[in-house]
Amino acid sequence: MxxxxxxxxxxxxxxxxxxxxxxxxxxxxxxxxxxxxxxxxxxxxxxxxxxxxxxxxxxxxxxxxxxxxxxxxxxxxxxxxxxxxxxxxxxxxxxxxxxxxxxxxxxxxxxxxxxxxxxxSALGRHYVYRLTDDPAGPPPLRRADTVGWPRPVDAGAMAEAAGLLLGEHDFAAFCRRREGATTIRTLLALDVARDGGLVTVYASADAFCHSMVRSLVGALTAVGEGRRPPEWPAALLSRTERSSDVPVVPAGGLTLVRVDYPVDDELAARALVTRARRDASPA
Amino acid sequence: MxxxxxxxxxxxxxxxxxxxxxxxxxxxxxxxxxxxxxxxxxxxxxxxxxxxxxxxxxxxxxxxxxxxxxxxxxxxxxxxxxxxxxxxxxxxxxxxxxxxxxxxxxxxxxxxxxxxxxxxSALGRHYVYRLTDDPAGPPPLRRADTVGWPRPVDAGAMAEAAGLLLGEHDFAAFCRRREGATTIRTLLALDVARDGGLVTVYASADAFCHSMVRSLVGALTAVGEGRRPPEWPAALLSRTERSSDVPVVPAGGLTLVRVDYPVDDELAARALVTRARRDASPA
Structure with missing residues (x-):
């Protein structure tokens, strides 16, 4: 070997x-x-x-x-x-x-x-998105990874919208298109939590296509601001290409926090499965 | 009023x-x-x-x-x-x-x-000091408030030394002297906790004199590195002036996290007490 x-x-x-x-x-x-x-x-x-x-x-x-x-x-x-x-x-x-x-x-x-x-070999990727709607702006010591949001958001409405997106779907509406790449992904978690002014979105999937986390959070913020109903992001799952209605939130709020792998003796089998499916770039 | x-x-x-x-x-x-x-x-x-x-x-x-x-x-x-x-x-x-x-x-x-x-009116000040002895250095997103420590430290020994410093003492050995200022302080907490490579020191007092937190942490790191026994920092409490044996740790690891105040109808009484005692600058 x-x-x-x-x-x-x-x-x-x-x-x-x-x-x-x-x-x-x-x-x-x-x-x-x-x-x-x-x-x-x-x-x-x-x-x-x-x-x-x-x-x-x-x-x-x-x-x-x-x-x-x-x-x-x-x-x-x-x-x-x-x-x-x-x-x-x-x-x-x-x-x-x-x-x-x-x-x-x-x-x-x-x-x-x-x-x-x-x-x-990766089984799953976990991202965190941090934004704050505190009028005072991001905490100075966390300003590198926390985006200041200019309007108040309803985290409860965002959480409701997030729950409707879970599971295996074609996330084409939320993906920047790459030639011949699949946009079918399994969204394992999309949780929204508020702590004071800080709103944190936890996103987990087998893999994310390009700009997918920032587009999902963008769709949730549209709901959070009351500009869209909580059903709206899930309704976009029927689309077959990227939707320009979906805002992409700034990069600075996003952090890749963990990647999961199988135990050692299942690595080869996992890589075979992923490579076979890879018309996409799972990243 | x-x-x-x-x-x-x-x-x-x-x-x-x-x-x-x-x-x-x-x-x-x-x-x-x-x-x-x-x-x-x-x-x-x-x-x-x-x-x-x-x-x-x-x-x-x-x-x-x-x-x-x-x-x-x-x-x-x-x-x-x-x-x-x-x-x-x-x-x-x-x-x-x-x-x-x-x-x-x-x-x-x-x-x-x-x-x-x-x-x-302040009843107490709470500071946190963050250092890491991880050979990889501070986590990039927390490098502003986490000092990279070049040698491994024994957080258990530091905690033992810290416990011996609690209470009301003359902290002259740990204070940069100011003319006519008292260096008697009540140290309410000095806790040391390790989480992976990160060592956090929590320090609370009615007030701290100048450079006191960074000198206390400096004394603890001398113990943590094994250069001094756990009894050493407390033995310095008998000194009447600043000890050059005590290293002052870098400013970047120190954060003022909270100030306590009495309830509103006790503010005036507290200020009277503090002002009467103020041959020092409680800060």
């Missing part, structure tokens, strides 16, 4: 699959995906890893977050030559800390089973 | 005492107290209030925090002409939001009893 097709590098006896847990404040970052001339999480992280390990590193990620979106529980993987891993693995977290900007952190680096795939 | 000695401004019938609840990310601020040529909370806030209200405003604060220290529950007061308060009070929170930088917020502005004094 050591990827026998790969060339064996000097000093190693094959490749090790490595799982990285990643957290970032996305404010100053142009999203996950590497882009020339822009600071991105993938770009910074691959550069930091290559600098410390002195080999090129190519990361695969669970959730390709957009510009401005944050993460506390992002997951990525890469393959490293055995010799490199043996030499650097034990001190890698601390050494990355010394190289990365403080808006990106790697809380954990660990050897994973060869079948582990950060993207295709 | 409307401060009869004050001149009555046109359009008003005396002065109203106003309580402001204030929150700030202290990272870019040179502390509470107004200073020429520096951004400070008092300076920014008085300027914002004067701009909105078109009268000069002079704030009195519960805790004069140092440069870099944060607050989620700071309290200040000022006196405003009745006519100005009547005209602007109801929309003041929202209007301040439009004028202040996002690192300062005023969650609440309310009329207070004439006897209310943000500084002298």
């Amino acid at each position: 050591q990827h026998p097709d790969e060339p064996v590098p000097p000093g190693g006896s094959g490749l090790v699959r490595v799982r990285l847990d990643v957290a970032y404040d996305g404010t100053a970052l142009h999203g996950w995906a590497r882009q020339p001339g822009q600071r991105t999480v993938q770009g910074d992280l691959e550069q930091a890893l290559s600098m410390v390990l002195r080999v090129p590193v190519d990361l695969t990620v669970a959730g390709r977050t957009d510009a401005g979106v944050h993460a506390t529980g992002q997951v990525a993987h890469c393959d490293l030559p055995q010799g490199v891993w043996d030499e650097h693995g034990p001190r890698l977290v601390r050494r990355l800390r010394g190289v990365l900007s403080p808006d990106i952190a790697v809380p954990s680096v660990a050897e994973a089973p060869p079948d582990f795939d950060a993207r295709f | 409307q401060h009869p000695d004050e001149p009555v401004p046109p359009g008003g019938s005396g002065l109203v005492r106003v309580r402001l609840d204030v929150a700030y990310d202290g990272t870019a601020l040179h502390g509470w107290a107004r200073q020429p040529g520096q951004r400070t909370v008092q300076g920014d806030l008085e300027q914002a209030l004067s701009m909105v209200l078109r009268v000069p405003v002079d704030l009195t604060v519960a805790g004069r925090t140092d440069a870099g220290v944060h607050a989620t529950g700071q309290v200040a007061h000022c006196d405003l002409p009745q006519g100005v308060w009547d005209e602007h009070g109801p929309r003041l929170v929202r209007r301040l939001r439009g004028v202040l930088s996002p690192d300062i917020a005023v969650p609440s502005v309310a009329e207070a009893p004439p006897d209310f004094d943000a500084r002298f």
